[in-house]
Amino acid sequence: MKARIISIANQKGGVGKTTTAINLGAALAMRGKRVLIVDLDPQGNASTGLGVERDRRVQSVYDLLLGDVSAAKLARETAVDGLFIIPSTMDLSSADGELMASSRRVMHLRNALHHRDTPYDYVLIDCPPSLNLLTINAFVASSGILVPLQAEFFALEGLSQLLLTVREVRSTANADLRLEGIVLTMFDRRNNLCLQVEDEARETLGDLVFETKIPRNVRLSEAPSHAMPVLNYDPSSRGAVAYRSLASEVLARHEQELVANV
Ligand code: ADP
Ligand code: MG
Numbered sequence: 126m127k128a129r130i131i132s133i134a135n136q137k138g139g140v141g142k143t144t145t146a147i148n149l150g151a152a153l154a155m156r157g158k159r160v161l162i163v164d165l166d167p168q169g170n171a172s173t174g175l176g177v178e179r180d181r182r183v184q185s186v187y188d189l190l191l192g193d194v195s196a197a198k199l200a201r202e203t204a205v206d207g208l209f210i211i212p213s214t215m216d217l218s219s220a221d222g223e224l225m226a227s228s229r230r231v232m233h234l235r236n237a238l239h240h241r242d243t244p245y246d247y248v249l250i251d252c253p254p255s256l257n258l259l260t261i262n263a264f265v266a267s268s269g270i271l272v273p274l275q276a277e278f279f280a281l282e283g284l285s286q287l288l289l290t291v292r293e294v295r296s297t298a299n300a301d302l303r304l305e306g307i308v309l310t311m312f313d314r315r316n317n318l319c320l321q322v323e324d325e326a327r328e329t330l331g332d333l334v335f336e337t338k339i340p341r342n343v344r345l346s347e348a349p350s351h352a353m354p355v356l357n358y359d360p361s362s363r364g365a366v367a368y369r370s371l372a373s374e375v376l377a378r379h380e381q382e383l384v385a386n387v
Contacts, residue, residue, distance in 0.1 A: 128161070128245040129379065130238060131305055132263040132270045137283050138254035141273040141310035143170045144345055145371075146251035148364070149271075151354035152372035154207035158246040161200055163189075163238075164213035165263055166253040172212035175203045176352030185214040189237045190262065191223055196238060204353050209245075217259070224258045231298050234262035256290050264294040269305030271375075273339075276309050276322040281329070304333055306378070308371060312338040337370040 133146045146162050154160045164171040164186055172182060181201055188194040189211060200209040224230045238248060250263040264270065270291060274280050284307070295302045307330060313319050326334050339345075342364035348355040355364045 127241060128238070128243045128248045129269070130248040130250065130267045132250045132252055132260075132267040133273065134250075134252040134260060134263065134270055134287065135272050135274065135283065136254055136256045136260070136287060137275070140275040141339060142166075142254070143174065143251050144349075145271070145273045145308065145310065145339070145368075146171050146249050147174050147349070148345070148354050148356060148368035149371055149375070150208055150247070150249050151205045151356045152369045153247055153375070154205050155356060155369075156372060156376065158207065158376075159244055160208050160247045160249065161196065161245045162208070162210040163196075163234075163248060163250045163263075164210060165217070165234075165250050165259050166213060167215055167218040168253075169213045169215070170349070171251045172210060174349035174352065175208075175210050175354070177201050177203070177210060177212045182212040182214050185217065186211045187214060187216050187220055190217075190220055190233045196240075197244070204357060208354075221258045224262065230258060231261050231265045231294075235266035235299075238266050256287070261290070261294065264291065264302060265298045267299070268301055269303055271305040272307045273310045274307050274322075274326065275311050276313075276316075276319040276326075278318065278322075280322055281325060305375070306335050307333050308335045309338040311341045313341050335371060335374050337367055337374055339367045339371070340364065342367075 133142050135142055150160045150162045162171055184199055189199055199211045203210055252260045252263050309323055340363050344359045344362035345355050345364035348358040351358050355362055
């Protein structure tokens with residue numbers, strides 16, 4: 126079986142990409158899926174948040190992109206059964222320039238991840254906060270893009286830039302790429318601006334916007350310093366409930382698709 130590869134992307138920093146990768150990944154794993162997170166951000170927040178210490182990061186996603194090391198060899202176990210991560214290191218920050226020098230510069234990650242015999246059901250790529258060559262590699266490798274959208278002013282303007290890039294990738298290197306969905310993050314229902322952004326997003330993007338909204342929840346921001354997903358750190362927190370619900374929506378969408386394709 127081929128893994129379903131999903132980029133978690135938004136060129137804005139601090140909108141909840143890494144939090145979504147870790148916790149959606151954990152929620153899918155807890156539903157019995159085998160999940161690999163690919164930490165494609167040189168900051169390495171997903172690696173730290175899942176407790177992969179620096180000394181367990183001798184080989185990293187850099188070796189997946191530019192070396193010849195296989196995903197299976199690079200994947201590290203996490204505290205969650207069925208959840209694995211390929212960590213990132215700071216040398217990833219030089220990868221952009223090195224990829225630029227390659228004639229198949231946008232294909233590296235795709236070539237590394239597209240194996241028929243992959244043991245994973247889901248691969249979630251935690252993208253850097255930019256539309257650089259690393260992110261393009263992620264889009265070319267993916268079947269879908271999941272966009273965390275922080276409900277704030279200008280959120281939708283940033284989204285149109287991202288959608289342009291998606292269209293470009295679709296017309297050049299990956300015709301199958303589609304939007305998996307948009308998830309509103311750090312949502313505060315007492316905040317009028319949040320409600321306005323939600324209305325506008327649902328009006329213009331319709332079903333692409335997940336029903337589930339991720340609330341602003343302090344437990345979500347505490348969990349990484351305990352090196353675990355919020356689903357382990359505080360399973361009954363509002364953040365944990367929300368990410369479990371997002372996982373259900375993602376799974377339901379995929380099951381419907383499978384039925385539609387029979
Ligand atoms: P990105 O990967 O897009 O840069 P992060 O997931 O790292 O964003 O989130 C940025 C910061 O906000 C982190 O400190 C994270 O712990 C915190 N955070 C993310 N989502 C939430 C949330 N729903 N509630 C509270 N804090 C959050
Ligand atoms: Mg991040």
